[in-house]
Amino acid sequence: MTELLGDPATVRRTSILDHLDRRTPGHSLPGVLYTDPEVFASEIELLWRRRWLFVGTVAEVPEPGDYLTFDVAGSSVLVIRDDDEQVRAFHNVCRHRGSRLVTAGQGSVGNLVCGYHSWTYATDGSLRYAPQLSPSIDTTCLGLRPVALREVGGLLYCSLADSPDDDLDAVAAQVRDYLTPHRLDRAKVAAQVDLVEEGNWKLVMENNRECYHCEGGHPELTCTFFPTWGLREDQVPERLRGDHDRYLLAEADLARRCDELGIPHRLLEDLVGRPLGFRIQREPLDGAGESFSPDGSRLVGRLLGDLADPRLGRCTFHTQPNAWIHLLADHVVTFSVTPISPDRTLVRSTWLVSADAVEGVDYDVESLTAVWRATNAQDAVFVRNTQLGVADPAYVPGPYNEAERQVDDFVRWYEAQIRSEARIPSPRGGSDG
Amino acid sequence: MTELLGDPATVRRTSILDHLDRRTPGHSLPGVLYTDPEVFASEIELLWRRRWLFVGTVAEVPEPGDYLTFDVAGSSVLVIRDDDEQVRAFHNVCRHRGSRLVTAGQGSVGNLVCGYHSWTYATDGSLRYAPQLSPSIDTTCLGLRPVALREVGGLLYCSLADSPDDDLDAVAAQVRDYLTPHRLDRAKVAAQVDLVEEGNWKLVMENNRECYHCEGGHPELTCTFFPTWGLREDQVPERLRGDHDRYLLAEADLARRCDELGIPHRLLEDLVGRPLGFRIQREPLDGAGESFSPDGSRLVGRLLGDLADPRLGRCTFHTQPNAWIHLLADHVVTFSVTPISPDRTLVRSTWLVSADAVEGVDYDVESLTAVWRATNAQDAVFVRNTQLGVADPAYVPGPYNEAERQVDDFVRWYEAQIRSEARIPSPRGGSDG
Amino acid sequence: MTELLGDPATVRRTSILDHLDRRTPGHSLPGVLYTDPEVFASEIELLWRRRWLFVGTVAEVPEPGDYLTFDVAGSSVLVIRDDDEQVRAFHNVCRHRGSRLVTAGQGSVGNLVCGYHSWTYATDGSLRYAPQLSPSIDTTCLGLRPVALREVGGLLYCSLADSPDDDLDAVAAQVRDYLTPHRLDRAKVAAQVDLVEEGNWKLVMENNRECYHCEGGHPELTCTFFPTWGLREDQVPERLRGDHDRYLLAEADLARRCDELGIPHRLLEDLVGRPLGFRIQREPLDGAGESFSPDGSRLVGRLLGDLADPRLGRCTFHTQPNAWIHLLADHVVTFSVTPISPDRTLVRSTWLVSADAVEGVDYDVESLTAVWRATNAQDAVFVRNTQLGVADPAYVPGPYNEAERQVDDFVRWYEAQIRSEARIPSPRGGSDG
DSSP states (O other), X not given: OHHXXXXXXXXXXXXXXXXXXXXXXXXXXXXXXXXXXXXXXXXXXXXXXXXXXXXXXXXXXXSTTEEEEEEETTEEEEEEEOTTSOEEEEESBOTTTOOBSOOSSEEEOSSEXXXXXXXXXXXXXXXXXXXXXXXXXXXXXXXXXXXXXXXXXXXXXXXXXXXXXXXHHHHHHHHHHHHGGGOGGGEEEEEEEEEEESSOHHHHXXXXXXXXXXXXXXXXXXXXXXXXXXOOGGGOOGGGHHHHHHHHHHHHHHHHXXXXXXXXXXXXXXXXSSSSOEEEEXXXXXXXXXXXXXXXXXXXXXXXXXXXXXXXXXXXXXXXXXXXXXXXXXXXXXXXXXXXXXXXXXXXXXXXXXXXXXXXXXXXXXXXXXXXXXXXXXXXXXXXXXXXXXXXXXXXXXXXXXXXXXXXXXXXXXHHHHHHHXXXXXXXXXXXX | OHHHXXXXXXXXXXXXXXXXXXXXXXXXXXXXXXXXXXXXXXXXXXXXXXXOEEEEEGGGSOSTTEEEEEEEXXXXXXXXXXXXXXXXXXXXXXXXXXXXXXXXXXXXXXXXEOTTTOOEEOTTSOEEEXXXXXXXXXXXXXXXXXXXXXXXXXXXXXXXXXXXXXXXXXXXXXXXXXXXGGOGGGEEEEEEEEEEESSXXXXXXXXXXXXXXXXXXXXXXXXXXXXXXXXXXGGOOGGGHHHHHHHHHHHHHHHHXXXXXXXXXXXXXXXXXXXXXXXXXXXXXXXXXXXXXXXXXXXXXXXXXXXXXXXXXXXXXXXXXXXXXEEOSSOEEEEEEEEEETTEEEEEEEEEEETTOOBTTTBOHHHHHHHHHHHHHHHHHHHHHHHHHHTSTTOOOOBOOGGGHHHHHHHHHHHHHHHHHHHTTOSSOOSOO | OXXXXXOHHHHHHHHHHHHHHTXXXXXXXXXXXXXXXXXXXXXXXXXXXXXXXXXXXXXXXXXXXXXXXXXXXXXXXXXXXXXXXXXXXXXXXXXXXXXXXXXXXXXXOSSEEOXXXXXXXXXXXXXXXXXXXXXXXXXXXXXXXXXXXXXXXXXXXXXXXXXXXXXXXXXXXXXXXXXXGGXXXXXXXXXXXXXXXXXXXXXXXXXXXXXXXXXXXXXXXXXXXXXXXXXOGGGOOGGGHHHHHHHHHHHHHHHHHHHHHTXXXXXEEEOSSSTTOEEEEEEOOSTTSSXXXXXXXXXXSSXXXXXXXXXXXXXXXXXXXXXXXXXXSSOEEEEEEEEEETTEEEEEEEEEEETTOOBTTTBOHHHHHHHHHXXXXXXXXXXXXXXXXXXXXXXXXXXXXXXXXXXXXXXXXXXXXXXXXXXXXXXXXXXXX
């Protein structure tokens, strides 16, 4: 069968390229790309097992032995701070008979002890002890298998590729100064919420790339999130002119404050042309301009790091394929996206505050998380209804509006990455053994 | 791959024909036809996307802006009465990024506004408004995509084919006079119940095509449904002779009444030889002869339309692949069948009464629906147990009894339709874009 | 398609052999063998539809008309004691339109009446009556289809093969004398529990084949189950030396008692080289040495059969692919394993006591079942975590410890059976018609 048809992965790659050939530029993607299990398998192979993925922050593993897990496409990555304070990542699989090593999403350990037969690994991944093991077995070859991990201003990215590309390092050099003032290394987790959306991961990302739906769809968010986000000057509709004028004033004020503090704020964007499509910018918030609250005033009394000015708007860092992060003066909220199946996607939201902030005194979890819990729930409905529609045989891709430019950018990035990887017969390989 | 093996749909068609070649005439179908996902996909392509499907009644969309939705095989059909009182059908998919347009099963609107980005369509399907849309986009090409719809005496049928056959019109000409006295255009919905049965859609239809199982299986129904239904005179067993004699008397009485009122009642049947296999007949009910109640007396004080005689038995209209409808003097109950997966099928039951009947005065929903709720629940058990059995590798198709003649008719219709469509490389196409 | 690629079953067989070729001796199996639906389908075809499967005991069908059902791979087997006291097995499928005949897991009947159309079979499987059946139909050909069944000392095994191998008879001759003293023909069911474990059936069997995980994993069981089970003398670790010395004393005492009573106790084992891999041995229990209780004392006041000495340890009979059974003086507990899907497996546990024992007087169900309910629940966690891990692309098969010799035996038996059957184009056939 191999001679005539090629292996299944090759057939799949041909198939996803065929589908991309039928895409109309400037229009939403053909439905099959959101629904087909073979397309999904190709995406896992070509994107998710090869690109840098945002997995969490250093604030989630502050002490030696603290760990978190990140599950994607059947892989479970164990991110742990070792006894020398270095954050490392391993495949969460025992080297004996393959049991998951840790089963909680996060926790803290002295050593990593497998619950099945008590094989015991040090926090640096080496096999420290295995009961009754035959002396003929070389334990030095039985350490946990490492996963590539990088830190960027407190954000943790991993790659499941054996030889990951170095694009993350290039991006990190550009964005680090935007992130470091928020001192994620001195932050702590205030709340974390997992939401499974009933739609393809690309619909989740596309939904996040435009605010064309914000005005009607996100009443809580648009208290502080200017609804003309993504629009060019000449696209702002008359009825939003007042909002936009307020935005321009706020933007000028924010630029002045940032320049005084030496904090970068201008847009850096390379969404289409590189493996780690990204965008970063510091933008003003409406109202008091401090945080995601109904009136824009701060939600946490104690600001992050050494920040003194609460009015720093939101620095938003977006990376493709799987993250967007808002960094404010009083808190940070990160979002990671992971595909579960063609029509199910996990969105993990994590709110971080200063490690010194005291719950009940400096902040209230309910208030801190209210806007994005509501916004996520609204987006989940949009994504579910769109998934149902694009799966309908009657669906025909429609034209993107100019307000959806970044959706188009995402889709073009997606197409370029798939085309590029599908033609390379996996020189960098996946992490499969 | 195409050259050697043909496209997947062609391979599937070959496969379903192979299975049909192994069928023994006069016996139940081979198990694979009830269980295989590829067979199911062929049926969707060849039958469900090409035949006329019963979707509901005009009574469900009485006023302009009233709509219902009918979902089958990933398609959602939106049936709406437009501002000019015409009932139309559209694909329930926004032309922008594909979101489902309406998400409720029924409702009433002024315009059809997509919840995602507020694209707004008139009730005739034309795109009326889209926020911030680039002037370069031609909105006249962005109306909702139409679905073929026909009305037959108040019953609504749609076809997902681009160019549907005209068999429904031919059948309509024959049956319309049976239906119109019940005046569905002056009826209203008293109750609607969706039941998901855990079996293949053909088992649901086959179960409905015989009353061989009624005597033991449906105690509530056989209060008024004569248990010798489907039997020839010489097949009536001795112990049912009394029931059958009562049937013959009731039948003669019903014929006389109908003839006096000019209402047709004789059997019309063409179950095997045409795309829309059908059967219609007016038959007496046992007991008081008026309705599906324990003693046969009417369940609704106000009769339908201008009917004055409550003793009109049941006019039963059956259409293949997906409906049976009982029209009585006091109410109508419709059943639509839609496949969900090889082993799951939706049965929707809708009870209709005169628009002038008052709930709590003229009728009681609990009593009105009691017999068929019980009967449906019993049938769901039969269908589930049969699905489990035909999926067993040990299942061998067994012989149909003469009392199962209409089951055999259905099966022969099914085979003929599949054979006919599988050999035609889709000249009429599906509705896929 | 057939000419070029062979039929799907042949392709599947080639595929499972390819996977086995990649196995490293002495290591756990490649992950694909635990997760792939095609591998699973091959196992059903080559093992589960061809080997002898433990289905229950004569104690579960004590009287004529008593039946139990055993479901595996879409097949349902009806085991019934007929009116002549003979235990028989049939496919649980009506010969008419294929409905499941009995839907309860166990019960008692006079005749077997199908709930759908009242076709009625005698307990010997012959069709006794079918309402209104056409005289042209030969009912002698419409009896229930038989399934091969054998009894071994009260244990019931069936095979779905048309012409099963005779290995069960050969094993039966060797083990019958170990089993008969427990008189399952004079026992009754005290409790039965079904547990669905979230892992492949092989992980369930492998987990049962070693006590390497007992020390940390099964505190209730190791009260009486010596934790050095499966270890060679020179493998016993120092800290378990005391336990092991106690074991040696208990073993000598048990051997003496058995020899006096003429009950066989020595190990018989042929786990790798035959279709019905098996192992039987009588071993001492810790503590009082009588039963699976916290202190080892008996759990049932009335002993089984004519046994007078409660201190007979546990006679453990293991058969591959699907059973292990502990026979004690006061009770028997049987375990059957049946695959549901690649990652779900049913484990049925049945506790049997003397038919004369009185619940609440001679025994208490809660205490009787406590140890194995706890142990099964612990094993279900081990199996689930291992399934997750072996499904991870990062999983690499690890080395078996010497304490896992029987796991290696099981894996080698599995490989040998698959290789042997995959190369024979099904001369013995499955039971499919």
